[in-house]
Amino acid sequence: MAETRRASAGPTTYVLRVLVIAYLALLVAWPVVLVGTNAFANGTQAMVDVLADPDTVHALQLSAIAAVVATVINTVFGVTISMLLVRKEFPGKRVLSALIDLPLSVSPIVVGLALMLVYGGRNGWLGPTVEDWGLQVVFATPGIVLATAFVSLPLVIREVVPVLHELGTEQEQAAQSLGASGWQTFWRITLPSIKWAVIYGVVLTLARSLGEFGAVKVVSGNVLGETRTATLAVEERYLNFDQEGAYALAFLLASVSVLAILVVFVLRARGTRHRAFERQS
Amino acid sequence: MSIDVSGVNKRYGEFVALQDINLTLPTGQLTALLGPSGGGKTTLLRIIAGLETADSGSVVIEGVEATRLPVQKRNVGFVFQHYAAFKHLSVARNVAFGLEIRKKPKDEIRAKVDELLRLVHLDAFADRLPSQLSGGQRQRMALARALAIEPSVLLLDEPFGALDAKVRKELRDWLRRLHDEVHVTTVFVTHDQEEALEVADEIVVVNEGRVEQVGSPDQLYDAPANEFVMGFLGEVTVLGGVRLRPHDVEMTTAPVPGALEGRVVRALRVGFEVRVTVDVAGQDAPVTVVMTRTHARSLGLEPGTAVWLAPAEGATAVASATPAARPAPEAVAG
Numbered sequence: 001m002a003e004t005r006r007a008s009a010g011p012t013t014y015v016l017r018v019l020v021i022a023y024l025a026l027l028v029a030w031p032v033v034l035v036g037t038n039a040f041a042n043g044t045q046a047m048v049d050v051l052a053d054p055d056t057v058h059a060l061q062l063s064a065i066a067a068v069v070a071t072v073i074n075t076v077f078g079v080t081i082s083m084l085l086v087r088k089e090f091p092g093k094r095v096l097s098a099l100i101d102l103p104l105s106v107s108p109i110v111v112g113l114a115l116m117l118v119y120g121g122r123n124g125w126l127g128p129t130v131e132d133w134g135l136q137v138v139f140a141t142p143g144i145v146l147a148t149a150f151v152s153l154p155l156v157i158r159e160v161v162p163v164l165h166e167l168g169t170e171q172e173q174a175a176q177s178l179g180a181s182g183w184q185t186f187w188r189i190t191l192p193s194i195k196w197a198v199i200y201g202v203v204l205t206l207a208r209s210l211g212e213f214g215a216v217k218v219v220s221g222n223v224l225g226e227t228r229t230a231t232l233a234v235e236e237r238y239l240n241f242d243q244e245g246a247y248a249l250a251f252l253l254a255s256v257s258v259l260a261i262l263v264v265f266v267l268r269a270r271g272t273r274h275r276a277f278e279r280q281s
Numbered sequence: 282m283s284i285d286v287s288g289v290n291k292r293y294g295e296f297v298a299l300q301d302i303n304l305t306l307p308t309g310q311l312t313a314l315l316g317p318s319g320g321g322k323t324t325l326l327r328i329i330a331g332l333e334t335a336d337s338g339s340v341v342i343e344g345v346e347a348t349r350l351p352v353q354k355r356n357v358g359f360v361f362q363h364y365a366a367f368k369h370l371s372v373a374r375n376v377a378f379g380l381e382i383r384k385k386p387k388d389e390i391r392a393k394v395d396e397l398l399r400l401v402h403l404d405a406f407a408d409r410l411p412s413q414l415s416g417g418q419r420q421r422m423a424l425a426r427a428l429a430i431e432p433s434v435l436l437l438d439e440p441f442g443a444l445d446a447k448v449r450k451e452l453r454d455w456l457r458r459l460h461d462e463v464h465v466t467t468v469f470v471t472h473d474q475e476e477a478l479e480v481a482d483e484i485v486v487v488n489e490g491r492v493e494q495v496g497s498p499d500q501l502y503d504a505p506a507n508e509f510v511m512g513f514l515g516e517v518t519v520l521g522g523v524r525l526r527p528h529d530v531e532m533t534t535a536p537v538p539g540a541l542e543g544r545v546v547r548a549l550r551v552g553f554e555v556r557v558t559v560d561v562a563g564q565d566a567p568v569t570v571v572m573t574r575t576h577a578r579s580l581g582l583e584p585g586t587a588v589w590l591a592p593a594e595g596a597t598a599v600a601s602a603t604p605a606a607r608p609a610p611e612a613v614a615g
């Protein structure tokens with residue numbers, strides 16, 4: 001394959017290739033590398049300082065908790081919604097399918113404001129009621145989780161839906177003809193078949209959730225040592241002229257994302273090889 | 282009676298897929314549902330299995346009213362055209378699936394799986410994944426998987442349809458032998474009349490959502506109920522308003538009482554037989570006659586030779602509904 005492509009590569013291909021590489025380098029790679037070099041401009045001192053600050057550590061923990069909880073929620077709901085969308089017929093299915101893309105297209109800050117309208121403690125639509133039950137949503141961890149989950153909602157679904165389509169229903173029907181209940185069919189046949197898609201979805205959701213800024217900024221209240229997440233801490237340090245600290249923290253966040261992308265890359269390569277092998281015979 | 286289908290109707294929107302199907306299949310037989318593509322065979326099979334529900338009518342399996350039973354409770358083995366192998370499970374785990382669901386003891390499962398894998402000649406492949414098997418092997422695995430639950434009936438939807446001709450033929454003979462060994466009531470769908478005639482004890486001809494005829498291969502071949510069945514089971518030609526098989530037309534080069542006179546248009550040799558096209562006076566469509574090469578040579582046929590045609594004694598024939606003056610589709614195709 002690679003050979004045929006190389007053979008047909010004309011000058012236009014080369015120009016295009018250089019353009020794409022330059023574009024990616026200027027837009028993505030170079031800035032990210034600069035974050036790294038700035039973080040370590042004075043050796044590891046900035047990193048040590050950042051990690052020694054209890055409020056920053058708290059922010060990192062809060063981000064991790066919010067990301068993990070949001071990912072768990074979005075995985076369970078994402079797989080459920082995907083099964084509904086692909087396997088069931090119901091009125092409003094197209095609308096639901098379109099709605100699921102909304103979090104990707106709406107600015108996170110709008111998401112944050114919308115959540116305030118619903119869960120705002122004083123004059124939100126649902127907020128006062130929920131607060132009467134003793135649950136504070138806005139300016140607390142639940143609100144941060146909610147905002148994070150909203151923003152990363154489509155990622156699992158968008159990975160799983162096409163794989164479910166491709167899988168078809170024959171294996172599930174075979175399992176049922178062999179006596180498996182709907183639940184047994186899901187656990188023993190469907191879930192193992194969509195395993196890789198779910199894993200990609202989880203990794204992407206986790207990365208996206210860790211990096212969430214806009215929506216969280218609105219609903220968290222950004223209280224130091226309480227509701228300030230890692231991304232908010234980066235901004236805070238940056239605005240307070242602690243550039244080195246900001247870059248050190250940013251570097252930490254970026255490395256997690258890069259790691260996540262690496263994981264997806266490796267998994268995807270494995271998955272492709274796996275699938276190609278299956279098609280062979 | 283093992284399978285009793287009565288008054289089954291099924292529509293997809295406005296489209297009538299099955300129309301008042303009544304069918305009784307005795308225990309222990311190998312039955313073929315035969316018919317052209319789109320005739321409703323799969324739909325009927327899936328309704329028997331419980332993978333599809335009929336709009337009306339009932340299905341009784343081994344004396345148990347099954348119409349409202351979900352597929353899990355019907356205890357049928359179903360084999361899909363494209364195998365439906367569980368891709369993430371080894372061959373042995375595929376076969377064990379139904380037994381694991383039934384929570385059988387581990388050693389019992391292992392013994393049963395070993396036995397079945399030997400039966401389908403896959404004992405050497407127990408630990409492979411389905412992706413490491415050929416199509417024919419995958420289908421044998423699917424068959425073992427269906428047999429593992431000791432089904433009351435075994436239903437196969439075009440089981441060899443996705444395989445190449447040679448494997449297809451092997452597996453078809455093998456299915457016949459397997460059935461003689463296992464004796465489970467079996468229904469298989471096919472659109473290949475040769476497959477049905479060769480393998481089945483009984484054939485159900487299904488066309489446009491209706492059952493055209495039920496009978497043994499001999500009954501169907503020798504006494505087709507109508508033009509459709511006759512045409513579907515083999516080549517047909519029309520001679521003097523009678524539809525019959527091209528090899529059932531007797532040809533002479535001298536006048537014979539009762540025979541129709543015609544002229545040879547061409548004689549085409551196909552392997553060991555010769556197909557002769559004859560123009561018969563007063564008939565638009567030419568008659569196709571098939572004979573052995575030896576016979577053709579002894580007649581000394583050339584284009585233009587005058588010949589006399591008559592149905593052979595004991596020939597299967599159906600009076601043609603279409604007037605002899607109009608070409609019958611089969612005759613043209615032949």
Ligand SMILES: Nc1ncnc2c1ncn2[C@@H]1O[C@H](COP(=O)(O)OP(=O)(O)O)[C@@H](O)[C@H]1O
Binds near residue numbers: 296298318321
């Ligand atoms: N789920 C479905 N929705 C709509 N039409 C269907 C469906 N399943 C089958 N049909 C139609 O019913 C007819 C019979 O189909 P099928 O039973 O698969 O025929 P066969 O197996 O004999 O080829 C076909 O015309 C097919 O298009």
Ligand SMILES: [Mg+2]
Binds near residue numbers: 323324439470
């Ligand atoms: Mg079919």
